[in-house]
Amino acid sequence: MGTAAVGVTPKPDLLTVEQAKSMDLPLMTELFSTHINPGQLHFMKLLGFNKVKIERAEGMYYIDQNSRKILDFFGGFGSLAFGHNHPRILAARMAFQEEKRHEIAMAFMSQYAAALAHNLAACSPGDLDMVFFGSSGSEAMEAALKVAERAAGPKRPKVVYAENSFHGKTKGVLNITDGKLYRGEFQLTGNTVRVPFGDIEAIENAFKSDPEIGVIVLETIQGGAGIITAPTEFWQKLRALCNQYGVLWVADEVQCGLGRSGRFYAFEHHGVVPDVTALAKSLGGGKTAMAAMIAKRDVYMKAYGTPKTALIHAMATFGGIGEACITAIEALNVLYDEHLIDNSASLGAYLIERLKGLQEKYPSLIKEVRGQGLMVGLEFHDFSKTMPVVLRPVVAMLDDKLKGSLPGFIGSHLLRDHGVLVAFTEYNRNVVRLEPPLICERAHVDEFIAALDEVLSRGIVRIVKDFVKAQVK
């Protein structure tokens, strides 16, 4: 090898950090379309979300390029339990950087990963004691499936999952994610049994008739399906059936965990403990990518408990990376110090009460209000069949995703006219998902309700017409 020549590799046309921060909307749009996802831009344009550039974010609010505050009732599908840029979480991260702490923890043990694993075991009931770290909910769910599959053994490779489930989009968990859109025409492995969510008889029949079933995977509260819960009786019977048939229960708490439901884990409402669970989203404190699979010690030991099996699914390059771990450690401390789990329970009840008030006021628009803690679904009536005649030609021209479903129109008005952000639901287009940060206060709920009340007071004809008018502007 010769001596490397200095400075001969030309620098490509790179944007700087400062240029990234100060980029204007037209350039953002062009780069998003050229390099990221032109199809997704289509939906952003449809709803008017392409007109917003977020400059900062603090607490319950985003702040856009016009210094307008946007109240965040979307909460990144449950990723923002602590709100935006929580000061304690920011301070912990800054101190970590200033002290020049190490990040990659593959050669040596990491004190940060060890402390976080301890904390998660302390937050988890029963002997959910063994922790695997990853960077996304999908990765944590992949780890959950793999630990359960190995513990169940090669004679019991089948996995039960629920209708309308969402467990991620990576290739392994796609087998148990029930969305046609996400599955596309990918080759799946089979070896799965699909049951209706919350149907204990279907589960019992499956366990009884197929001794190859070794694992069942369920979201404790289905998020993507439109905030669907099952009663305590279901979960207790499920635990008993799993014990009876020797099936391992994996509880996906990626969206509903970490206090969102008013308990640390949503399954704690029902007095039962799964064999394996998974957390992600808010575990990163709203600042970083952090996810965890937590397994009962005996399940973990069966799967990977010997020196020979220990490395079969040891952590990936960024599993347990330093700054992500200390962010999560601080986040868990904040969760308890600021009583955010209790706040989620009480404010969630208040939000549901206020939404039920709106349902009484607008019974022809709102079909149902449901949820647990600050994980709330607001379902509108499907108006594809009952749509006023005057609207039919207008709606016929709109994108398929908007036909018959009010949330697209309402979400768009809430953002444009009131600076309020809400989330849509892929599997049920009539449901608005509300997952505000757990730092939410009554005044934020009141602000949200006032905005929604005003939009709903326009009535269906004006809601749709206003939307179309904004499209042609």
Ligand SMILES: Cc1ncc(COP(=O)(O)O)c(C=O)c1O
């Ligand atoms: C219940 C559930 N499981 C898994 C995932 C996948 O998480 P991620 O998007 O971080 O891969 C999600 C994401 O929305 C989820 O809601």
